[in-house]
Amino acid sequence: MRKILTSILPCFVLFICAAPGVWAQHVSANIIPDADRIQPNQLRTMLKSNHAPVVLQVGSHLLFQEAHIPGSRYAGPGSQDSGIEVLQKAVSSLPKDRFIVLYCGCCPWDRCPNVAPAWQRLHEMGYSSVKVLYLPDNFGDDWVTKGYPTERQ
Amino acid sequence: MMDMRRPLRGCAGFLFAVAVAATAFAAQPGFTSMHKPAPEFVRADLSQQPIDLHAYRGQVVLLAFWATWCAPCQLEMPHFVAWQRQYGSKGLQIIAISMDDDAQPVRRLLQQRHVNYPVVMGDVKLAELYGGVMGLPVTFLIDRDGMVAARFKGESNLNLMRNRMLQLLNEH
Numbered sequence A: 001m002r003k004i005l006t007s008i009l010p011c012f013v014l015f016i017c018a019a020p021g022v023w024a025q026h027v028s029a030n031i032i033p034d035a036d037r038i039q040p041n042q043l044r045t046m047l048k049s050n051h052a053p054v055v056l057q058v059g060s061h062l063l064f065q066e067a068h069i070p071g072s073r074y075a076g077p078g079s080q081d082s083g084i085e086v087l088q089k090a091v092s093s094l095p096k097d098r099f100i101v102l103y104c105g106c107c108p109w110d111r112c113p114n115v116a117p118a119w120q121r122l123h124e125m126g127y128s129s130v131k132v133l134y135l136p137d138n139f140g141d142d143w144v145t146k147g148y149p150t151e152r153q
Numbered sequence B: 001m002m003d004m005r006r007p008l009r010g011c012a013g014f015l016f017a018v019a020v021a022a023t024a025f026a027a028q029p030g031f032t033s034m035h036k037p038a039p040e041f042v043r044a045d046l047s048q049q050p051i052d053l054h055a056y057r058g059q060v061v062l063l064a065f066w067a068t069w070c071a072p073c074q075l076e077m078p079h080f081v082a083w084q085r086q087y088g089s090k091g092l093q094i095i096a097i098s099m100d101d102d103a104q105p106v107r108r109l110l111q112q113r114h115v116n117y118p119v120v121m122g123d124v125k126l127a128e129l130y131g132g133v134m135g136l137p138v139t140f141l142i143d144r145d146g147m148v149a150a151r152f153k154g155e156s157n158l159n160l161m162r163n164r165m166l167q168l169l170n171e172h
Helices: A002-017 A040-047 A061-066 A081-091 A115-124 A139-144 B005-026 B071-090 B103-113 B124-129 B158-170
Strands: A054-057 A100-103 A130-133 B042-044 B050-052 B060-066 B092-098 B119-121 B138-142 B148-153
Touching (some): A054 A081, A081 A115, A100 A115, B042 B119, B060 B071, B060 B158, B071 B103, B138 B158
Parallel strands (some): A054 A100, A100 A130
Antiparallel strands (some): B138 B148
C-alpha cells in the first residue's frame, strides 16, 4: 500500500502544480485587508487632484465598455491567466512605488473573482502602493448610481 | 395680518418630500421601463436561432443577464433550468443574456449544465436597453402583455422571484 501511495503522490503533486489555470480561479476579495481598500468617495476626491492614481479595471471588458471610471484602463480579467498577463503588461512601465488602484464591480465584493488575484499579482511584482476600490455590491450601485463620474469606451 | 408661518412650513415640508421622492427615483438612472413595455430586441442565440422578444407575447419571459464568471449567476442557473422544465408548458420562457466577452466559455458551461433555454451573447447596446447592466446578475420578469413586471438585482431571493413568476403565469 505504501509503495502505491509513494508512487501516486508525486504524480498528484505534479498535476496540482501543472494546473495553475485552475488555481488562478476564485480567490475571495475578502483576503484584501482594509488598509489596501479605498472607498468610492475617497477615490472620487483623488481623481480631481493632481495626484490621481493609475486606475485599472480588472473585471469584464464588456462592463468596462458600458461604463468605467474616467481615465481608467482595462487590464483584466483578473480571474484568468490571460487577464493577469494583460495586467502585467499594463503596469510594466510604471515605477514600483506608483500609486495604483484596481477595481472590478462585476458582482458583490465577496463574490468577485477578479480583484484579489490582480492585487496579489501586483504585490508579487513588487508594487508597493496598490489599493482596491471597495464596491460592496457592484459598480452600478456603488459608483454609477451615486452620481460619480463615468465614461464609455 | 394673517399668520403665514404654518402654511409656509407646510409648503416647505411638501417641497422637501417631493425633493426626496425625486432623488429616490433619480437614484436609479437609466432604467425607466418598470411597468412599461419591455425594450424589444432580435438577436441570434448560440445555436444561431433568431430570438425575437416580441414573438414571446402571450408568455411570461424571465430575462436573465448573467456571465460564466458570476458566482451568484451560477447559483441561479439550476433553478432556471428546473423552472423552464416545470413551467414551460404553462407559458414560461426563460431567455439568458450572457455578458461574457467571449462565447467559448459560455458554450462549455451550457453543455455542462444542460441548459434548456436560449442564450444570447449580450453587448453594450442590449445592456443599455435594459438600463445598463453594471453588475450581475440582473433578472427581469416580463408579463404576457410584454410589460416589465419585476426586476431583481444581485444575489436575489429565488423564492420571491419564483412567487412573482407564478403570479404572472396565473394572470391571463
